[in-house]
Amino acid sequence: MAKRKAMDGNAAAAEGARLARVQVVAAYPITPQTPIVEKLASFIDEQKLAARYINVESEHSALCATIGASLAGTRAFTATASAGLALMHEITGVAAGCRLPIVMPIVNRALPSPWSLWCDHSDSMGERDQGWLQIYTENAQEALDFIIFSYRLAEDERVLLPVNVCLDGFFLSHTSEAVIVPSQEEVDNFLPPYEPKNLVLDPLDPMAVNVLTSPAIFTEIKHQHKVAMDNSLQVFKEVSQQFQENFGRQYGLFETYACNDAEIIIVSMGTMSGTVRHLVKKMRKEGQKVGALKLTMFRPFPGRELAEILGKAQGVAVIDRSAGLGSLGPLANEVRSSLYDTANSNQGPVVCNYVAGLGGRDVTEDTIALIIKETVQAVEGNLKKSYESRWIDLLEEAESI
Amino acid sequence: MNIMQNQTRGKHLFHGLTSCEGCAMELVARTVLDILGTNTVVLTPPSCSAILTGFSRETGWHVPSFMANLEAVASYASGLRTGLEVLGKDKVNVVGYAGDGGTVDIGLQALSGAIERGHRIIYICYDNEAYMNTGIQRSGATSLGAWTTTTPGGKPTQRKDVPQMLLAQGIPYLATASTAYIDDLAKKVEKAKNTDGPSYIHVHAPCATGWRFPAHKTIDIARMAVQTGLWVLYEAVDGRLKITKEIKNFKPVEDYVKMQKRFQKATPEMIMELQRFATEGYEKLAERVENV
Ligand SMILES: Cc1ncc(C[n+]2csc(CCOP(=O)(O)OP(=O)(O)O)c2C)c(N)n1
Ligand code: SF4
Ligand SMILES: [Mg+2]
Numbered sequence: 001m002a003k004r005k006a007m008d009g010n011a012a013a014a015e016g017a018r019l020a021r022v023q024v025v026a027a028y029p030i031t032p033q034t035p036i037v038e039k040l041a042s043f044i045d046e047q048k049l050a051a052r053y054i055n056v057e058s059e060h061s062a063l064c065a066t067i068g069a070s071l072a073g074t075r076a077f078t079a080t081a082s083a084g085l086a087l088m089h090e091i092t093g094v095a096a097g098c099r100l101p102i103v104m105p106i107v108n109r110a111l112p113s114p115w116s117l118w119c120d121h122s123d124s125m126g127e128r129d130q131g132w133l134q135i136y137t138e139n140a141q142e143a144l145d146f147i148i149f150s151y152r153l154a155e156d157e158r159v160l161l162p163v164n165v166c167l168d169g170f171f172l173s174h175t176s177e178a179v180i181v182p183s184q185e186e187v188d189n190f191l192p193p194y195e196p197k198n199l200v201l202d203p204l205d206p207m208a209v210n211v212l213t214s215p216a217i218f219t220e221i222k223h224q225h226k227v228a229m230d231n232s233l234q235v236f237k238e239v240s241q242q243f244q245e246n247f248g249r250q251y252g253l254f255e256t257y258a259c260n261d262a263e264i265i266i267v268s269m270g271t272m273s274g275t276v277r278h279l280v281k282k283m284r285k286e287g288q289k290v291g292a293l294k295l296t297m298f299r300p301f302p303g304r305e306l307a308e309i310l311g312k313a314q315g316v317a318v319i320d321r322s323a324g325l326g327s328l329g330p331l332a333n334e335v336r337s338s339l340y341d342t343a344n345s346n347q348g349p350v351v352c353n354y355v356a357g358l359g360g361r362d363v364t365e366d367t368i369a370l371i372i373k374e375t376v377q378a379v380e381g382n383l384k385k386s387y388e389s390r391w392i393d394l395l396e397e398a399e400s401i
Numbered sequence: 402m403n404i405m406q407n408q409t410r411g412k413h414l415f416h417g418l419t420s421c422e423g424c425a426m427e428l429v430a431r432t433v434l435d436i437l438g439t440n441t442v443v444l445t446p447p448s449c450s451a452i453l454t455g456f457s458r459e460t461g462w463h464v465p466s467f468m469a470n471l472e473a474v475a476s477y478a479s480g481l482r483t484g485l486e487v488l489g490k491d492k493v494n495v496v497g498y499a500g501d502g503g504t505v506d507i508g509l510q511a512l513s514g515a516i517e518r519g520h521r522i523i524y525i526c527y528d529n530e531a532y533m534n535t536g537i538q539r540s541g542a543t544s545l546g547a548w549t550t551t552t553p554g555g556k557p558t559q560r561k562d563v564p565q566m567l568l569a570q571g572i573p574y575l576a577t578a579s580t581a582y583i584d585d586l587a588k589k590v591e592k593a594k595n596t597d598g599p600s601y602i603h604v605h606a607p608c609a610t611g612w613r614f615p616a617h618k619t620i621d622i623a624r625m626a627v628q629t630g631l632w633v634l635y636e637a638v639d640g641r642l643k644i645t646k647e648i649k650n651f652k653p654v655e656d657y658v659k660m661q662k663r664f665q666k667a668t669p670e671m672i673m674e675l676q677r678f679a680t681e682g683y684e685k686l687a688e689r690v691e692n693v
Contacts, residue, residue, distance in 0.1 A: 023487045026480055052483045056476065057514030064473040064511070065480030071467065072484025090470055201442045201465045201481060203493055208460035210468040217457055 002182045002247075009172035012140035012179050013079065013105045013165065014039035016147025018049045019187040020103070022077040023194070024069035026054035028062045030084040031117050032169040033107040037079060059084035063091040063104075070100040071201045071209065075151065075194035077102070081169060082109035082123045089126065095162045096131030097225065098210055099198050101154030102162040103147055104132075108270070108321075109169040110359040118360020119169040121269070122322040125330045131225055133163040133232055134299035136269040140179045142296075143167050145249060148187055153239045157197050158231040164299075168321075170360065171271040182247055190246045229300045236297060253302040255294045256309055258284055262291025264315045264375050265349075267335055269295045272319065272356075272363040279368050290372060295331070303338030310335065311342040313349045315379040317371050320389065321357045328353045328389050350378050353389040367393050410435055413463040420452050423616030425580040425606035425623065426527045427453070430498060432583055433525055436590040439464050441494040442485075444478050446471045446508065448500035449534045449608075450527065472507040474499045475515035478522045494523060494594060501528040501542035504603075505563040516572050516599045523593045524601045529608035530560070537611040544631075545675055546658075546667030549611070555666035559678060564603045568637055574600035576636035576645075580607065581623035585645055589636055605632045613662030625657040630679035633686055642690050654679050 007015065014036045017025070025044070027037035043049035054069075056062045062078045069076040080088060085106055095102050106124045110116040124134060135150060137143045143165065150163035167173050199209050213221060236253060244250040257277050259265055266276050273294035280292045293309060295302075310316050316339070320329020327333060332353035342348035352375045357363040371392055395401070411431030420427045426449050434441065443466045445454045453461040454468050469477045474497040482495045504512060504526040515522060531549050532538040538551040545559040568575055574596040578586040586604060593600035607623050609616040626632035627646060631654060634646035654676040658664040664672075 024480065024483050026483075052487055054479055054483055055518060056479070057510060057517070060473060061476035061479070061511050061514055064470070064476035065483070068477040068480025068482070069484035069487075070480075072481050072488060072490070074484040074487050076480070076484070091473070094470065201467055202490070203440045203442065203464060206439075206463065206465040208455045208462065208466045208468075211455040211457065211460065211466075212451060212468065214457040 002180050002186065004178055005181050006176050007140055007179050008174050008176045009137070009140045009143045009167045010035040010107065010174065011039060012144035013147055013167060014043070015181055016144040017077050018043050019182065019184060020148050020151045020191055021050070021075065021193070023051050023074035024054065024066070024076045025051055025078065026056050026062045026065035026069065026076070027078045028056050028059045028080070028084060030059070030081050032109055032173045033079050033081040033084070033105070035173070036105060036107070059087045060091060063088045063095060066102055066104070067091065067095050067098065067100055070102055071098070071199060073196045073200050073202065077104070079105040079107065081107040082111055085123045086111055086126065092127050092130040092132060094210065099160040099225070099228065100162055101151065101160055103150045103154060103165060104162065105143070105147070105165045105167055107167045107169050107173045116359040119171055120321045120358045120360070121166070124164060124166050125322045127164065128299055128330060131161065131229065132299060133161055133297070134166060135163060135297055136166045136295065137172065138271055138273050138294060139172065140177050141249070142251070143172065144179055144181065145243070145247070145251065148191055149239060149243055149251065152191050152242070153232065153235055155194060155197070156235045156239070159228050159235050160198055161228055161232060166270065168271040186246060190242065233300055233302055251296060253297040253305060255296065257292040259291035259293060259309050261289060262313055263289040264317065264372055264379070265291045265293050265310055265313045266368065266371065267293045267295060267310070267316060267318045267331065269298065269331065270321065272321070275363060275365055276368055279365050283372070298331070301334045301338070303334065306335065307338045307342060310339060311348060315375040316349045316351045317354060317375040318351060319354050319356055319363065319371065323355055323358060324389060329355050332389065350375070352378050354392040355389045356393045361393055363393070413439060414453060415461050415463070418452055418461050420449060421610045421616070423609045423619040424449070425608065425619050426450060426500070426529060428580055429525070429527045429586065429604050429606055432586055433496065433498070433590050434464065436587050437494045437496065437523070437594055440492055441496055442466070442481060443496045443498055444469045444474050444481070446474050446499050446503040447534065448503050449529070450498050450500060451534065471503050473511050474503060474508060475511040475522070475524060478524070479515045479518060479520045482520045482522050495521070497522060497524040499524070499526055500533070501526060501530060502532040502540040505541040505561055509563065513567070513570060516567060516570060516601070519598050521597060522599055524599065526601070526603045527606040528603055529606050529611060531608070531611050533608055533611045545678070546664055546671035548663045548666050553666070555664070555668070555671060559674070564601070567601055568640065571640065572601055573598035573639055574637070576602045577632070577634055578602055578604040579623050579627050579632060579634060580605065581620050581627060582634060582646060585634060592636070592638070611663070614660055618660060622657070622660050625652060625660060628652045629654045629657045630683040631657060631675065633683055635686060642686065644686060644690055648683065651680070
């Protein structure tokens with residue numbers, strides 16, 4: 001029987017890994033991810049989880065060891081954040097290129113410089129083209145569910161790709177809320193024991209893995225990766241269906257709220273989505289036609305599905321929790337490009353990009369209200385194109401600090 | 402090809418690999434696999450040993466292999482070893498086969514971490530005293546006075562002694578070895594195989610291409626390094642040191658240096674310093690043997 005328990009996002013993620021019966025954990029602590037790896041170490045120590053813990057000396061080694069364990073044929077887990085993720089960057093491509101179904105939470109924290117302990121998405125966004133699936137969660141329930149969900153998705157033969165489950169640092173990782181914790185039996189029914197379906201390092205089935213590859217076949221191997229990435233959208237839907245049947249909770253590639261007849265839709269990811277929904281609800285009561293779209297799956301980007309919803313609005317406000325220096329925010333770039341076909345017919349919505357919530361700044365109701373106000377102005381002013389991101393929560397004295 | 406069928410030594414590595422003529426790195430690899438057999442997985446970093454792991458659809462090993470990252474052979478090996486143990490495949494030998502650059506420079510942290518954690522992995526460093534695969538650049542193992550493309554005037558500083566660093570850290574089995582003493586190497590690999598914990602063997606592996614000597618001189622040069630005292634063959638079981646090839650009449654370092662064009666830029670002072678390094682280095686080790 002499932003149980004209701006109070007836990008924060010980190011505890012929920014660790015609980016998810018325990019229930020997924022991960023066999024090897026290799027991890028290195030970094031704020032705000034640390035409690036996940038501490039909790040897993042305790043689970044193993046208290047024999048609540050039959051796994052081996054590798055106390056590596058860096059995140060670089062954490063991911064290498066996780067890959068090694070996965071190549072041996074075990075279900076492997078690690079977690080990281082910020083600078084730790086940046087240190088792993090060389091290796092994230094190996095995990096994905098070797099098509100290993102590793103699940104790795106990223107507890108989002110701004111990348112230096114300047115140093116920050118607090119949340120934004122600059123760390124995970126740096127990995128967005130490395131060939132991992134990326135899922136952004138809003139609450140502790142999602143954090144727990146998506147660890148289990150992601151192993152099932154990653155291990156599907158049509159996918160065989162690693163998954164990042166992203167949790168907003170502190171806002172989610174360190175905030176307690178009620179979580180329905182499924183029983184081991186329920187999870188076992190959903191997630192069978194791991195069996196490697198592709199690459200393994202086993203003397204009984206010798207293969208050379210990850211070798212230097214000539215231009216004659218490199219493209220084809222990358223293309224296999226691309227196909228798997230594309231497949232994962234469909235597989236996500238199937239896994240989601242199964243998840244709903246088994247656990248009664250439903251997850252989509254994204255979640256819409258009051259979008260049907262909405263003139264303005266706000267697109268967000270992660271914890272701020274709750275605040276967005278709350279404000280939309282209030283404004284709807286006042287008769288304003290606003291809607292909210294929370295994106296769950298950022299990689300692969302479900303552009304076509306998204307365009308169907310957003311294409312009908314007049315204005316789309318995309319909130320990026322990373323600076324996207326030198327361009328728009330990464331989420332806005334994706335949304336704009338998804339809408340290109342609609343926009344070209346001159347009936348597409350105005351897309352405004354707002355950068356907010358950097359380095360742990362709270363994205364408040366006031367900030368979102370301002371975002372909506374500016375987007376309405378942009379729509380009314382017939383401002384079709386906006387090539388610049390608007391830093392909506394900037395202090396007035398920005399240039400003199 | 403009857404020769405290949407009759408071959409008993411080195412049979413776990415295909416012939417016709419693209420390493421250079423007279424390559425010690427390849428000979429060492431063959432020897433290692435002769436002893437370990439096919440219940441083995443090998444990890445190589447980018448380096449000349451990557452030639453063995455293969456290119457596109459071809460591989461050199463008869464055993465499973467993985468191309469690691471330059472600084473991470475020991476970390477991948479840690480995870481692989483742990484995963485294999487979880488699955489009850491404890492008998493599989495997990496071998497890191499890495500060059501000096503991947504070991505003493507960029508990979509030192511990962512190696513030290515893996516040793517601290519006590520994984521049963523066998524780490525073999527073939528030491529050709531430079532980054533050869535990228536075209537002969539200095540490494541932390543490059544000898545004082547040696548020319549490389551990044552020390553065009555001869556390397557101004559002495560090589561670092563990583564076996565002694567690892568010994569200081571505490572490791573169940575550690576040995577140095579040489580391409581010129583294959584039987585000694587074989588015995589050491591056997592001991593590493595039977596060690597319940599991490600083991601490390603550092604093999605001096607001359608490189609005709611990078612050291613600028615005729616390919617048929619590889620073994621002579623490796624032997625000369627030992628006979629001058631520049632490279633001492635020893636092993637340490639649980640820290641107890643033993644010299645496995647004692648030298649009574651040392652040859653002058655000059656004789657070793659003369660055999661290789663890479664020392665052409667070395668000054669007389671550098672060569673004197675190398676001589677001192679050889680004599681004192683051997684004496685210091687010998688003293689430690691008596692003290693344990
Ligand atoms: C992170 C990283 N930095 C640099 C390189 C380039 N690189 C490839 S092989 C190599 C040198 C390796 O030297 P060593 O370990 O001594 O092996 P050898 O080539 O001498 O056999 C370097 C620097 C790399 N592959 N990865
Ligand atoms: S460069 Fe040296 S180590 Fe590399 S393959 Fe050639 S001889 Fe062997
Ligand atoms: Mg080298």
